[in-house]
Amino acid sequence: MLDKMILGRYVPVDSTVHKLDPRSKLLLVFLFVCIIFLANNLVTYGLVGLFTLLLLMLSKIPIRFLYNGLKPILFLIVFTFILHILFTKEGELLYKLGWLEIYDGGLRQGLFISLRFTFLILVTSLLTLTTNPISITDGMETLLHPFKKWKLPVHELSLMMSIALRFIPTLMEETDKIMKAQMARGVDFTSGPLKERIKAIIPLLVPLFVSAFKRAEELAIAMEARGYRGGEGRTKYRQLKWQTADTLLMLSLVVLTIFLVLLRS
Amino acid sequence: MRITLQDVEYRYQINTPFEHLALHDVNIDIEPGSYTAIIGHTGSGKSTLLQHFNALLKPTKGSVTIGDRRIESGRKEKELRGIRSNVGIVFQFPEHQLFEETVEKDICFGPMNFGASEKDAKDRARKALKQVGMAEEILEKSPFDLSGGQMRRVAIAGVLAMEPDVLVLDEPTAGLDPRGRMEIMDMFYQLHKERGISTILVTHSMEDAARYADEIIIMHRGTVFKKGTPLDIFSQPEQLLELGLDVPDTVRFQLKLQKELGIRFERICLSVDDLVSEVKTVMGRGNQ
Numbered sequence: 001m002l003d004k005m006i007l008g009r010y011v012p013v014d015s016t017v018h019k020l021d022p023r024s025k026l027l028l029v030f031l032f033v034c035i036i037f038l039a040n041n042l043v044t045y046g047l048v049g050l051f052t053l054l055l056l057m058l059s060k061i062p063i064r065f066l067y068n069g070l071k072p073i074l075f076l077i078v079f080t081f082i083l084h085i086l087f088t089k090e091g092e093l094l095y096k097l098g099w100l101e102i103y104d105g106g107l108r109q110g111l112f113i114s115l116r117f118t119f120l121i122l123v124t125s126l127l128t129l130t131t132n133p134i135s136i137t138d139g140m141e142t143l144l145h146p147f148k149k150w151k152l153p154v155h156e157l158s159l160m161m162s163i164a165l166r167f168i169p170t171l172m173e174e175t176d177k178i179m180k181a182q183m184a185r186g187v188d189f190t191s192g193p194l195k196e197r198i199k200a201i202i203p204l205l206v207p208l209f210v211s212a213f214k215r216a217e218e219l220a221i222a223m224e225a226r227g228y229r230g231g232e233g234r235t236k237y238r239q240l241k242w243q244t245a246d247t248l249l250m251l252s253l254v255v256l257t258i259f260l261v262l263l264r265s
Numbered sequence: 266m267r268i269t270l271q272d273v274e275y276r277y278q279i280n281t282p283f284e285h286l287a288l289h290d291v292n293i294d295i296e297p298g299s300y301t302a303i304i305g306h307t308g309s310g311k312s313t314l315l316q317h318f319n320a321l322l323k324p325t326k327g328s329v330t331i332g333d334r335r336i337e338s339g340r341k342e343k344e345l346r347g348i349r350s351n352v353g354i355v356f357q358f359p360e361h362q363l364f365e366e367t368v369e370k371d372i373c374f375g376p377m378n379f380g381a382s383e384k385d386a387k388d389r390a391r392k393a394l395k396q397v398g399m400a401e402e403i404l405e406k407s408p409f410d411l412s413g414g415q416m417r418r419v420a421i422a423g424v425l426a427m428e429p430d431v432l433v434l435d436e437p438t439a440g441l442d443p444r445g446r447m448e449i450m451d452m453f454y455q456l457h458k459e460r461g462i463s464t465i466l467v468t469h470s471m472e473d474a475a476r477y478a479d480e481i482i483i484m485h486r487g488t489v490f491k492k493g494t495p496l497d498i499f500s501q502p503e504q505l506l507e508l509g510l511d512v513p514d515t516v517r518f519q520l521k522l523q524k525e526l527g528i529r530f531e532r533i534c535l536s537v538d539d540l541v542s543e544v545k546t547v548m549g550r551g552n553q
């Protein structure tokens with residue numbers, strides 16, 4: 001049922017993007033989120049789209065899998081698009097039917113915002129799809145290291161993140177199991193009146209929370225039993241290695257930025 | 266109620282990079298009022314198979330017929346409640362499904378979903394609780410205040426209270442103490458005998474399979490490896506041991522006697538009494 005979910009999921013295939021250093025991928029996501037706001041016309045959006053497409057192709061993630069996983073979000077994107085068409089009244093009037101008026105500006109804005117949203121989601125999911133959670137955390141910890149001076153609890157933050165990422169699939173599995181057990185007892189999660197369906201969530205959420213808390217407690221005990229005492233003086237088994245490909249990725253981002261600045265209107 | 270599986274295949278997460286073939290070419294016919302045991306190595310697809318018996322999973326190929334409903338791959342199914350009320354499943358570790366404030370409410374949850382009145386459901390709850398060997402005082406307690414074993418019994422009572430025609434049990438006694446195991450297994454057997462409930466039991470205990478089942482199905486790597494009566498199945502112990510499965514204690518004892526004493530048994534014994542008389546005849550013959 002939740003098979004198609006791709007949030008926080010790692011797809012282990014062998015590709016150029018998978019082999020990149022997690023730090024460069026994290027930087028990519030961060031910088032991409034910033035520079036996408038430079039795009040403001042067809043050419044610049046096209047460039048950003050091209051860049052995204054190139055990354056996707058290099059990552060070897062099956063497009064159909066990606067599409068199925070992002071379907072629930074597609075609804076949100078279409079919704080934003082329609083809202084913009086209906087309520088932005090700028091530029092030329094293109095079409096009029098009774099109260100429905102579609103303006104040139106609304107169409108443009110709706111399109112651009114939906115595109116921006118799509119690209120952002122694709123690039124951010126690419127990070128988790130191509131990087132295993134441990135590497136993401138390692139990369140995060142190294143990148144945030146300088147902020148330790150300002151008392152940012154870097155190690156704790158990255159530990160929290162890695163635990164969260166690690167347990168997303170487990171929670172999914174658990175949800176699936178409990179859903180099935182309750183369906184066998186006559187709960188209908190997928191059809192029926194809305195009120196009934198909302199009520200059906202309680203038999204799912206209560207056991208889920210109970211087991212999540214139990215798991216958290218067990219994990220804490222297990223960590224303590226194995227002598228975990230925080231990040232002080234901890235060394236790493238896996239060393240991160242910055243390679244030529246990572247530098248190239250960063251350079252390509254710089255080039256993209258330059259083009260965006262030059263071509264934006 | 267008859268359940269028939271025809272050329273069933275099931276793939277988890279079909280059309281994703283995680284696609285996994287869990288079942289293939291499965292043909293099974295569960296007769297009304299029969300007791301079937303399913304045995305097999307960890308990961309052989311037993312739990313996946315069970316979920317086809319009440320349409321929780323739909324085959325990705327082939328068809329499943331439950332009573333007069335036919336579930337086929339690639340077709341949308343509506344209103345499966347009828348099936349679910351007739352086929353009760355006790356999942357592996359069913360205590361994880363408890364959620365209500367009181368034991369009584371939790372046991373009533375299933376019956377009331379299937380349209381029983383509150384009074385009727387409460388009567389059934391009392392009855393079911395007695396069947397699983399628990400005292401009535403517990404009805405008003407929170408299920409989360411019980412011990413693991415007690416929670417297990419309450420969860421089982423929650424399925425029994427649905428009064429299904431077919432009872433599907435996925436290792437219902439894993440993790441219980443030996444006495445509790447016996448009690449629960451005997452209770453299921455009694456229900457099967459008295460009310461003619463078809464029972465399908467997944468178990469790692471060869472003793473249970475030998476003692477209760479009319480038919481045993483061996484699952485291996487996602488398909489039916491062999492079907493037969495307990496005698497058929499345990500008559501070829503070598504095959505079972507090869508699959509990483511075991512034979513009942515009595516059979517193991519016979520095998521050992523054969524090896525150590527060099528005697529030959531003519532038949533396989535599945536109960537201790539039977540074994541004693543067989544040993545007597547064989548040894549008696551030797552003394553003559």
Ligand SMILES: Nc1ncnc2c1ncn2[C@@H]1O[C@H](COP(=O)(O)OP(=O)(O)OP(=O)(O)O)[C@@H](O)[C@H]1O
Pocket residue numbers: 277278285286287305306307308309310311312313314357
């Ligand atoms: N939700 C799922 N997604 C993907 N694969 C799964 C899922 N559930 C089970 N599998 C896989 O399907 C196969 C069969 O699993 P199943 O749970 O049916 O085994 P089982 O015979 O019940 O084992 P056990 O004796 O340990 O309970 C296993 O290889 C398992 O990894």
Ligand SMILES: [Mg+2]
Pocket residue numbers: 311312313357435
């Ligand atoms: Mg199982």
